[in-house]
Amino acid sequence: MKKKMGRFAGIWLCIGLVAALGILCRAQAQDGGAKFVVDPNWPKPLPGKWVIGQVSGVCVDAQDHVFIVNRNDMTDKEAEVAQQAPPYIEFDPDGKVVNSFGDWKVVPNITHGCTIDYENNFWTAGNGDGIIQEYSHDGKLLMQIGERGVVDTSDGTLKGRALNSSHTQFYMPSDIAVDPANGDVYVADGYGNSRIVVFDRSGKFLRQWGHQGTKEEADAGVGGAFMQVVHCVVIGNDGLVYVCDRQADRIQVFDKMGNFKNNIWIKRGNSLPDNWGTTWWIGFSPDREQKYMYVNLIDLEFT
Numbered sequence: 308m309k310k311k312m313g314r315f316a317g318i319w320l321c322i323g324l325v326a327a328l329g330i331l332c333r334a335q336a337q338d339g340g341a342k343f344v345v346d347p348n349w350p351k352p353l354p355g356k357w358v359i360g361q362v363s364g365v366c367v368d369a370q371d372h373v374f375i376v377n378r379n380d381m382t383d384k385e386a387e388v389a390q391q392a393p394p395y396i397e398f399d400p401d402g403k404v405v406n407s408f409g410d411w412k413v414v415p416n417i418t419h420g421c422t423i424d425y426e427n428n429f430w431t432a433g434n435g436d437g438i439i440q441e442y443s444h445d446g447k448l449l450m451q452i453g454e455r456g457v458v459d460t461s462d463g464t465l466k467g468r469a470l471n472s473s474h475t476q477f478y479m480p481s482d483i484a485v486d487p488a489n490g491d492v493y494v495a496d497g498y499g500n501s502r503i504v505v506f507d508r509s510g511k512f513l514r515q516w517g518h519q520g521t522k523e524e525a526d527a528g529v530g531g532a533f534m535q536v537v538h539c540v541v542i543g544n545d546g547l548v549y550v551c552d553r554q555a556d557r558i559q560v561f562d563k564m565g566n567f568k569n570n571i572w573i574k575r576g577n578s579l580p581d582n583w584g585t586t587w588w589i590g591f592s593p594d595r596e597q598k599y600m601y602v603n604l605i606d607l608e609f610t
Contacts (some may be wrong), residue, residue: 340598341592350402353466357392358385364421364431368444371400376418376431379411393474394418395429395446403583408446414457415440420495420539424485432480434498435465439480451511452492453477459500471500474512482539482588484548486563493548495540501533503540503565505552516565525555525579530567533559534580544597553584558602573602 350373353359364376374397381391394409415433422430428449429442438453454473459478460467469478477501485492490508502517520532534554541549547568548561556579558571573585585604591597 332522348402348529350398351404353392354404356389358389359392359396363417363419366421366423366429368423368427372405373398373400374421374423374429378418378422395421395431395442406446408442411460413455415446419480420482422483422485424490425487430483430485430492432477432482432483432494434479437476437478437480439483439492439494450510452494452506459496465499469499469501469519469553471502472515477504481537482551484540484542486542488546491563493540493542495537497548498536501535501537503537503548505563514565516561519548520555523578525552528557528570529573530539530559530561530570531565534584536584538584538586541589541591543591544595549589549600551586552591553586554580554582556581556585558586558589571600573604 341385358381359375360378360380362375363378366374368374374395377392377396379391379394379396381389394411394414395407395408396404397406399405415431415436415438417433417435418431419434420432424430427444429444430439432439434585436455436522437458438451438455440448441450442448454476457463457476458465458467459470459473459476461470466478477494477496480497481492482495483492491513492506492508494504494506496502496504501519502515504515505513507513517533517537520529521536524532525534533552536553537550538553539551543549546563548563550559550561552559556572556577558573560568560571562568575581575585586602588603592599592601
C-alpha cells in the first residue's frame with residue numbers, strides 16, 4: 308500500500324537549504340500557497356560530540372521523519388574536539404535524533420542525495436563514486452548497484468572519459484527516484500555521465516536516455532541533451548519524470564520511457580551552460596494534484 312505523504316514532504320527542499328545550519332523551514336499557508344518560516348529550534352542538539360559535514364541530501368518519510376545525508380569532511384580542528392557524525396541521520400518531527408546508520412567504508416564516496424520510497428526504504432548515491440545503495444528504514448543495507456570505487460569511464464576511474472553506457476556502473480550519480488507503481492529505480496547519472504538510467508526492483512538494467520549536450524542544444528531546449536550535471540530526478544503524481552538539467556537552467560520533463568515532453572525554464576540571464584545552474588533539486592507540494600513545484604537554487608527560489 309502506498310503510504311500517505313507527511314506534512315513535511317512537500318517542503319524538503321527548504322530543509323535542504325538550511326539543514327547544515329541546524330535549522331528547519333516550516334510551511335504556513337498564505338494566499339493558497341506556502342510561506343516558509345525558519346524554526347531556529349530545529350533540530351535539537353546532536354548527541355555526544357557529533358559534528359556534521361556538508362549536508363548533501365534531505366528526504367522525508369511517511370511519518371514526517373527527516374533524513375539527512377552527511378559528508379565525512381570535518382576539519383582537522385573539529386576532529387580535535389569532536390566526532391564525525393554518521394553518514395545518515397534520522398530526526399523525528401521535533402528534531403530529535405532517533406536513528407543513524409552507515410559505515411564510512413561502505414557508503415558511496417562523497418555521499419549525495421537521498422529518497423524514501425513507497426516501501427519506506429532509503430536510497431542514496433555518491434558523486435564521487437559509481438554506485439547507488441538501498442537501505443531498510445532502520446539502516447540495513449538491502450541492495451547496491453555497482454562496485455564501490457569503480458565508475459563508468461574508459462579506465463574505470465574518476466579521471467577517465469565518460470562512457471555514458473554501463474548497465475552496472477554509474478559515473479558520479481546524484482539522485483534517485485523510485486516508481487511507486489512497480490518499483491522501478493530511476494537514477495540521475497549525474498556529475499560525470501549525462502543520462503537517466505532505469506533499473507527494475509531487483510537491480511536489472513531496463514533502459515536509459517540522455518547524452519552530453521552542446522551549447523547550441525541547450526539554447527534550443529533540445530530534450531535529452533544534458534549540460535553535464537543531471538542533478539535530480541523526481542516522478543510526479545502525473546506519472547511524468549522531472550529531471551534537473553542544472554547547467555542548462557531548466558527542468559526537462561519525460562514520460563517513463565524517456566520520451567521528451569517539455570521544458571520548464573528557470574533562467575537568470577546567464578549564458579548557457581550556466582556555471583552554477585539554477586535547477587538543483589525539485590519537489591512537489593503534498594496535495595494529490597501537486598499544485599506547487601518547489602525548486603532549490605543557489606541564490607534564487609521559484610514556486
